[in-house]
Amino acid sequence: MLPGFWARRLVVLVLGTATLGFLAASPPSQAAPATATTTSTGTADRLRQLADYVVDAGAPGVVVARRDGDHVTRVARGVADLRTGRAAGPGDRYRVGSNTKTMTAVVVLQLVAEGRLGLDDKVVRYLPGLGLDPRMTVRHVLQQTSGLHTDTMVLTPPRTVESVRFEYFTPRQLVRLALTNPKPRPVPGTHWEYSNTNYVIAGMLIEQVTHHPAQVELARRIFRPLGLHDTYFPVASPFVRGRHLHGYLSAGDGTPPVDITTYGMSWLRTAGAVVSTTRDELTFLHALFTGRLLPKAQLAQMTDTGEFGYGLGLFPLRLPCVPGGVVWGHDGAVFGYQSGVFSTPDGSRQAALGASTWLFTDDGELDPLPVQAAAAALCDGSPNPAEVAPPRRAAAGVTPAR
Template identity: 45%
Template sequence: MRRRTLLTAGLAVAASATITSTSAAAADEVSPQRSAGPDFVALLDAVVTAGAVSAIAEVREDTHVWRGGSGSAELGGHRAAPVAGRYRAGSVTKTLVATVVLQLADEGRLRLSDSVEHWLPGLVPGGRRITVRHLLQHMSGLFDYTSDLLPEPSAVLAIRSRTFQPVELVRIAVAHPPYFEPGTNQNYSNTDYILLGMIIDRAAGRSWRTEAERRILRPLGLRDTELPGASPRIAGPHAHVYIAAPDGVPVDVTTMNPTMAGAAGELISTTADLNRFFDTLLTPGCLLPTATLADMTDPRDTGFGLGLEVADLPTGRVFGHGGGGPGFLGLSFITADRARQITLTSAVWGGEPHAAAAAMLMAALGGCLI
């Protein structure tokens, strides 16, 4: 759930091969690795070699789709990582939440200029100066509650069965001084999206989970995607994730109460579902009107749109979001023309697979096939 530097690292990785496409039609088939272009099998294997138990990915170029897996579903096991398996997507949740907020704004249910105090009176000191737009773009200045709740990865072992209420997480945050005055700077804060979930609850009269399900998950047919609330298990095929106990022994933390993440990161999904979501989101008029989508994707020199990470690769702009948490690292990004995209997740153990994952991102999004 913490701020990732994966996309930034990707900008520094020189990918040895690249991809192109000619249109943004929806992917309609899964094909084996092409003989030309990047060797995605080797790139995914490199993620595991660099320090992951497993890694799975879906890469799309126009209507051509490649899906693959590397490593084992369990540490020390022999069962292959499930290529179509479900996994915790972490902060990719934020893009889903931001989309709902923007839809409510278009419907006149809230305004991006509304203050936190307007919707959640008395909860956040200085809340009159923090707007919904500040929250969307991580410009609130509010302390990131996860820095207190999870000062080190092994801290999750003491709380992984506990159910947190959103207000508890906000109170952890506001017990610390803010990083800066609202709107004057930017700092990635999970607290911002916990607050946005609460604002959706008030503005819509229904929970943010219900709104996301009825507005996005069901209409898009994302049947393998869920917002589990306090349910700790991942249903269906999935790989396991681990963290090191203080003595260095690996502990399986696949089963975990995700309320510690809530609207900032509780999403469970698949690579196929997330690619469909981002492709639809970036299609003007599907989930958002053209003008609203333009607002969402404008980074305003910050590297963040409204619920989106934005970066300019050598061959063009890309949009998406990273997602990490105890024992896992992932990403989902798409090019501005919707021609190419990648979703990848890995169960991190025994190393640092960030650079290898960034290399695969760059190979999938970063160039042209001659």
């Protein structure tokens, strides 16, 4: 979600502000990694190995799952709550971050299939008065080529993480914040840049066309029809409902991690607000790639990356262990959580992983390990996340996980 600079700056703000009301979690006296599995012992062993990679790298808790047809295997490792020592469970919820973008893109493409919206329609036709480039199209927004920069200006001084933690942002406020970015904006369609603002605008388009809140359309079109009972879009509440992984941030200097689970999601909205589980994530992607959510024409558009390496809310990863060598999905990173969910193109197999912290590389970028581990869960044999090529945006000079 955030370029490495902003991600690292966020950790400094969270851990370095004396007035923070966050709970610094101390590891319990008996916090040995726990394991919980359902079904398929052989697959569970492989998933456990992948989860251990991520736990050993510093994540307090990890949930990972794979779906083969109608057969689901789920594993949990580590602890869900460092204060109480509660073991992570395979059904624990977590904030999925930018995996939300795939869901948002599906709703927009459903509206396209219904003839209520066109991918090449100008955005200003539906959203006038925002100051957007009149050349910007719906396709540009979904493919991250609109020329808009991300709205991480919400963290620009004098704002701090604590001051915006429970602040409520409207979509129009977020767009205005993005437009205050002093960087020159390229002509729409000529440059690719990952931007949460694009998917805030996608949510605004959904609301303008349907006359319903975006979260209502997500529930009506995706959550309820697919039986995603553990998935929801928080509007105002900062809390994660039910059993869940607590999210943590750490400075990486040996100090106790900070529990940052509770915060508002109005700053991300349809770019990253959804809470879900690995099972529900698998169900969603299986439905997408087996034709339950979109006609073939719209799914083909969703996976058309053109020259940019990013489709419409999906991106490909090279994975030699699967037929064709490519899988499709998305990753997510919001405060205290990293995740990924991927599918084979034919919909025969999906994998999802959620981790309860941000991991960093030595150069300060978000570590793609959780994303690579999620994709590697699609492999048989002894999976090695390092063999999975990181998302293309790592080479583009922005964070390899969002």
